[in-house]
Amino acid sequence: MGPDFFNNVYEVACLIPKGRVTTYGAIASYLGMKRSARMVGYAMNGCDIRSGIPAHRVVNRNGMLTGKHHFGSHDEMQRRLEKEGIQVKNDKIVNFEKHFWDPMLELKL
DNA sequence: GTTTTGACGGCGG
DNA sequence: TCCGCCGCCAAAA
Numbered sequence: 570m571g572p573d574f575f576n577n578v579y580e581v582a583c584l585i586p587k588g589r590v591t592t593y594g595a596i597a598s599y600l601g602m603k604r605s606a607r608m609v610g611y612a613m614n615g616c617d618i619r620s621g622i623p624a625h626r627v628v629n630r631n632g633m634l635t636g637k638h639h640f641g642s643h644d645e646m647q648r649r650l651e652k653e654g655i656q657v658k659n660d661k662i663v664n665f666e667k668h669f670w671d672p673m674l675e676l677k678l
Numbered sequence: 679g680t681t682t683t684g685a686c687g688g689c690g691g
Numbered sequence: 692t693c694c695g696c697c698g699c700c701a702a703a704a
Binding site: 592593594597603604605606607608609610611612613614624627628629630634635636637638639646 | 684685686688
């Protein structure tokens with residue numbers, strides 16, 4: 570794990586399996602900053618969409634694509650998710666719980 | 679320096 | 692169930 574929070578966020582994001590998604594809060598919790606979910610979002614804001622970080626797999630706890638405006642076009646995030654087999658309706662992931670990937674549970678450290 | 683602003687989430691009414 | 696307030700904390704203004 571890198572020394573700074575931002576890099577840790579990026580590392581975890583890259584570990585999200587294709588076709589799965591997680592939340593800002595789950596990542597924050599995994600990094601020991603449970604109450605700083607906003608910082609995770611802020612960190613993702615700093616990441617370049619072209620850097621290869623699958624930021625589209627990170628949504629808020631309701632499974633809503635709140636960060637879609639940070640992608641090239643408004644439907645870019647949704648398109649990427651659907652491309653991985655995740656259905657999105659009204660900016661919300663269908664069967665969110667089913668696709669949810671909890672780093673705390675899968676990585677456990 | 680201080681103030682505002684979020685890609686959030688928990689809790690109370 | 693739905694809605695709104697509040698704590699969180701780093702960056703930008």
